[in-house]
Amino acid sequence: MTLMTSHVLIVGGTKGIGRASVAAALAAGARVTATGRSAESLRALPDGAEGVALDFTDPVSVTALGSRVGPVDHLVLSASHAPAWGGFAEVSEEALRAAFEAKFWGYWRVIRAVAPKLSATGSVTLVTGAAARAALPGTSGLAAVNGALEAMAKVLAAELAPRRFNTVSPGMTATEAYDGLPDAARDGMFAAAAAKLPAGRIGAADDIAAAIVMAMANPFLTGATLDVDGGAHLAR
Template sequence: MSTPNSPVQPLAGQRVVVMGASSGIGEATAAAFAADGAEVVITGRDQDRLDAAADRIGGKVSAYRLDATDRAALDAFFAASGTVDHLVLALSGSKGGGPFAELDLAELAAGFDGKFWPHVQALQAALPALRRDGSVTLVTAASARAALPGTAGLAAINGALEALVPPLAVELAPLRINAVSPGVVDTPWWDSLPAEQRRAVFDGFAAITPAGRVGRPEDIARALYLLATNGFVTGVVLEATGGATLATGR
């Protein structure tokens, strides 16, 4: 990726759609593509937050209010979008966690409704608009493989998304399908925790992670950019966890 002031614009003339980009990982990813000259469309459910993100990003960025749970709205959006070279699905969800014995199955279903199904129907709706040899990159989560107590529901949601990647990479070729599986990343996803508790959680994860810190949105954005723009990579789920999932740790 070039810097914002670099004269090199390797993605000039390409259109990128980043869904779930009003903050955090999605916004950082949109910024990475915009810095390299792409025309970027960011989507989310709050127009004010999207507009603020677009202002922060700069470049050829436009903001479009879109609810990824609304299939008719998705179909209309992509029907009017023109050709999309790269699609990034950074649609986050927060429901479905908790100890399994007490897990509210309605909350687990809501977790699938908030993350799994929006990813699936957004990709289906986008297919007619996607460049034949373009890319789709999903954002999952390392909970799919981390085996942490209290995350069985989250593991099921993100594991289901990751299971889609290899067969879709073959079925939809030459369109490339990949995913990035982040570990703990300092984003607004954690804002429901009081600041002191959030810091304690981050410090605890940093202490057991070889990288010695939690992730930043820009870390995950670089991984997403890499998978989207490398034409020889498909069917991959790339972990971006700072080494937290290594068997031996430090």
């Protein structure tokens, strides 16, 4: 796949799936601009990417990104914090509202700010999550946030055509998102998840990045959701 001569903007490029996507887009020949929340986190960007600070919970920060960035061919959204894990009775309204703020509203703000800069042949790839459709107990909050984004993306694929909108839906993927857990708890959770998957392992950030590059590069792909989850979405 080639992204030669394309300008790619990756939101959340400093860690995990976003960082792997920055590296994959650079390898595919793109010019890459990528965001992290601070000057310090931007130091983690792969060599060759231009860094821009962005906190998408802050409308002023998003407006500044929209003003600063030039024409964009492909926008990738791969960021979140404060996911609302837990049973329906346990996740508070406050926690679920925070989860929407930390992903749904951030993606929404960035798409609104950057859409006017998107080339007619361009694309937007939203990283969502297998919880949106897997109906796993304890993930109703994750399902709500990611399902809302998947539903919105399909409408935007029709409304903002010919610009293409796709979602890439990872299953559990080993990234810095789990760094806050004690090592033993994290390793146990990864092993338990892997044992239930047809693929027999959890995801690596590079697995998801490969699908993100494909979604950007394939000019006939729009309104699609790519399940890159080792089979987590399949009925068990």
